[in-house]
Amino acid sequence: MSQKVTLAEKSTITRDTIRLEEKTGNIYQSLVAVSKRANQISSQMKEELTQKLQEFATTTDNLEEIFENREQIEISKHYERMPKSTAIATQELLDDKIYIRQPEEKA
Numbered sequence: 001m002s003q004k005v006t007l008a009e010k011s012t013i014t015r016d017t018i019r020l021e022e023k024t025g026n027i028y029q030s031l032v033a034v035s036k037r038a039n040q041i042s043s044q045m046k047e048e049l050t051q052k053l054q055e056f057a058t059t060t061d062n063l064e065e066i067f068e069n070r071e072q073i074e075i076s077k078h079y080e081r082m083p084k085s086t087a088i089a090t091q092e093l094l095d096d097k098i099y100i101r102q103p104e105e106k107a
Contacts, residue, residue, distance in 0.1 A: 006083060006088050006091060007091055007095075008083035008084075008087040008088040008090070008091040009083060009087055009091075010081065010082075010083050010084075010087070015090065019094060020034075020090075020093065020094070023093055023094070023096070023100075024100055029100070029102075030093060033093060033098055033100050034086065034089045034090050034093055034098075035086075035089075037089035037092060037093070037098055038085040038086045038088070038089040039085075041085040041088050041089055042085040045079065045082070045085065049075070049076075049079050052075050053072060053075065053076075056069055056071070056072045
């Protein structure tokens with residue numbers, strides 16, 4: 001996820017709910033789709049961060065390593081500056097990058 005270029009905002013903005021509703025025909029279905037996609041993105045980002053931070057894991061911690069590990073701090077700051085998963089998911093919905101599968105209704 002960190003390598004992926006996204007146009008999602010890094011801060012909270014006001015969204016036009018009509019544009020969100022147009023994507024599925026129902027605002028609630030759009031919000032559920034964004035929510036599920038945001039959970040997927042969040043778990044991917046967490047997995048990436050955990051893998052990168054495990055490189056710095058040691059079995060013996062001394063006080064100097066805890067305060068002097070600049071690379072680990074930079075990785076953490078990078079992930080903090082990234083757009084939030086809900087912003088990325090909302091932008092993906094608006095850009096038609098999310099496929100929404102709807103089960104057939106039985107009459």
